[in-house]
Amino acid sequence: MxxxxxxxxxxxxxxxxxxxxxxxxxxxxPEPVARAIHDALVLPIANRGSVTPAERNAEQLVQGARAAMADLLGADPRGIVFGRSMTQLTFDLARTLAASWGPGDEIVVSRLDHDANVRPWVIHAERAGATVRFADFEPDSGELDVEQVRAVVGERTRLVALTGASNLIGTRPDLPAIAEVVHAAGALFYVDGVHLTAHAGVDVAALRADFYACSPYKFFGPHCGVVAADPALLETLHPDKLLPSSDAVPERFELGTLPYELLAGTTAAVDFIAGLTPMAGGRRERVxxxxxxxxxxxxxxxxxxxxxxxxxxxxxxxxxxxxxxxxxxxxxxxxxxxxxxxxxxxxxxxxxxxxxxxxxxxxxxxxxxxxxxxxxxxxxxxxxxxxxxxxxxxxxxxxxx
Known part of the structure; x- marks a missing residue:
């Protein structure tokens, strides 16, 4: 304990x-997170690079935060995308993915979810002419099981969006079992892990989520958003971006200069979690x-x-x-x-x-x-x-x- x-x-x-x-x-x-944000703000800082100390400080803060979130989620640091919030990142990805949707395609969302994992998909599906289907949950028990998802997933399903845990009533669906249904249909699986990440160890690969979204401010960190995905999947997506900005993954999804101080706080939050119980080992094991x-x-x-x-x-x-x-x-x-x-x-x-x-x-x-x-x-x-x-x-x- x-x-x-x-x-x-x-x-x-x-x-x-x-x-x-x-x-x-x-x-x-916690105080260590606030201190990390303060320390980043008073560092010599500049746009990311390798020439000046200020540039190197910025680069180290970004790469440190990607590594920290990868350790927290069991993900690849090359597939960690930062944004202003989970909501903003989900809207951005919905817009990007919807570019390939059309009439006859189907998008599945759930009655259990926070609206940040419902409305972005509904809005962009409707704009693309795709059909939205809802997976229901049982109100008396609060359960959303795999059969309720299977009932609305078919050969035209392009994406299923589902919460890892309800922020309203706490329900935790069986994500790996649901992912099996989703992937058997050839669809992508987008998991809202905002509430789950604060209360359970997460392994994105074991959950079989194609995209896993969360918010550091729910687990002792600052206000920003994160999406974890396979870098190879991100390589196939081409979001709107400025012409001179990087087309590398994951940078192509991060619009504008990143908030370095918030990334420092995110790293500190993961380190804080890793230190909740005294033990040796790597950060992932300690988390x-x-x-x-x-x-x-x-x-x-x-x-x-x-x-x-x-x-x-x-x-x-x-x-x-x-x-x-x-x-x-x-x-x-x-x-x-x-x-x-x-x-x-x-x-x-x-x-x-x-x-x-x-x-x-x-x-x-x-x-x-x-x-x-x-x-x-x-x-x-x-x-x-x-x-x-x-x-x-x-x-x-x-x-x-």
């Missing part, structure tokens, strides 16, 4: 005393061991919360899948989730309410206004959870039995 007290001590924001369950919207930032320990810690706290919630009258928990992240969406009989959000905020507990851009799953669950989302992170401890439960008990007019 991780040493939670030691981990918490590295997050300056936690000193304010607030219990943060808002990690699914963006984690808190996987650390994520296993963090996952066990988060699961323990999540199970404690769920047991306590079962003793509160009027609470419905919509996170029910067998395999899921420590992310709980709840609603309250006769009470507003927004009111619960405000009540908790007043007692120093951050657990926001809403749909969190998960438009399709919220509608499928009949929760147009969403619910209260509790997301557990590696820096949460038992005292945080007890404050959350006390606050919910007070909000509902009673205490957990």
């Amino acid at each position: 991780i040493d939670v007290e030691s981990v918490r001590a590295q997050f300056p924001s936690l000193r304010a005393g607030t219990a943060h369950f808002d990690g699914p919207g963006g984690s808190q930032t 996987l061991a650390a994520m296993e320990s963090a996952e066990a810690h988060e699961r323990s706290l999540s199970e404690y919360v769920e047991r306590a919630l079962a003793g509160l009258d009027g609470v419905t928990v919509h996170s029910r899948a067998r395999r899921r992240t420590p992310t709980l969406l709840m609603t309250f009989a006769g009470r507003s989730a927004q009111d619960a959000y405000r009540h908790l905020a007043d007692v120093g507990v951050n657990a926001p309410a809403g749909t969190f851009y998960a438009y399709e799953p919220a509608r499928r669950l009949g929760l147009e206004a969403g619910g209260l989302r509790v997301g557990i992170s590696a820096y949460n401890d038992r005292s945080d959870v007890d404050r959350l439960l006390t606050g919910l008990g007070d909000f509902l007019g009673g205490s957990p039995r």
Whole structure:
């Protein structure tokens, strides 16, 4: 297990005393990440090159971040693409891929996904004259299984876009099994790993994702986006770009000068994760061991919360899948989730309410206004959870039995 007290001590924001369950919207930032961003900003810096120290600093920051993300995801550093956000990168890739789509082609998205992995594909499929099909999930269980994808994948399917874990209810579909269906149809598999990457060790090759997108600010890093892909696949794609800009992979997908300071912070975030548990070995091995320990810690706290919630009258928990992240969406009989959000905020507990851009799953669950989302992170401890439960008990007019 991780040493939670030691981990918490590295997050300056936690000193304010607030219990943060808002990690699914963006984690808190540890001091080493903030320091790395600062240090990059005060370095001599220039456009990337090899002549001056400033140019070499920029080059090292970029290559260091590609190597770090490759270690985090089990990917090839030559296929790591950086952008402003996962949403921006997904729109860019949808536009690029859609150039080869046409009438009769089919694109599959899901009712479980954040809109960043739905709308870019829908918009560009419609512009290309392609048909959009939706893979559904079972609202009572929260499950999206391989048969639900198989039902909408056919010989004209060009791409399937699916979440690695729902940011609303935590459901983790069986990605390797679904990838087998996708690839048997000759289609590409685009995985939104934004929520999954914060809570589990990731191996892009084992998941069989052709594209894997994530956001460092969900796992202790700065605000930017990343897509990992096979460099050979990226070589086949030709995005819009400026004429004099590099046509090399992955640079051809990175429009304009990269934010060197954010890449420094991304590297520091991966190094921070690798150091969550003390052990020897390469960074990839340390990352996987650390994520296993963090996952066990988060699961323990999540199970404690769920047991306590079962003793509160009027609470419905919509996170029910067998395999899921420590992310709980709840609603309250006769009470507003927004009111619960405000009540908790007043007692120093951050657990926001809403749909969190998960438009399709919220509608499928009949929760147009969403619910209260509790997301557990590696820096949460038992005292945080007890404050959350006390606050919910007070909000509902009673205490957990």
